[in-house]
Amino acid sequence: MRLSASKAIRKKCLDCTCSQVVEIRECNIKTCPLWTWRMGYEVDDKGNKIIKRTLTEEAKNNLISRLHNR
Numbered sequence: 158m159r160l161s162a163s164k165a166i167r168k169k170c171l172d173c174t175c176s177q178v179v180e181i182r183e184c185n186i187k188t189c190p191l192w193t194w195r196m197g198y199e200v201d202d203k204g205n206k207i208i209k210r211t212l213t214e215e216a217k218n219n220l221i222s223r224l225h226n227r
Contacts, residue, residue, distance in 0.1 A: 170195045
């Protein structure tokens with residue numbers, strides 16, 4: 158069975174906290190490389206959800222054409 162990245166991270170966090178869901182939210186081990194992703198989305202040091210930028214169709218097309226022209 159193949160897991161998505163967010164499910165694999167969640168599974169690791171559950172393993173680390175002995176399946177204590179509350180401990181995942183309250184985790185303060187910020188040196189863990191998975192810490193910012195533990196809630197299923199990226200958060201900053203204060204626990205605020207980081208909003209990802211989205212590309213316009215034009216920007217996507219520009220990136221694709223630049224990659225193909227390498």
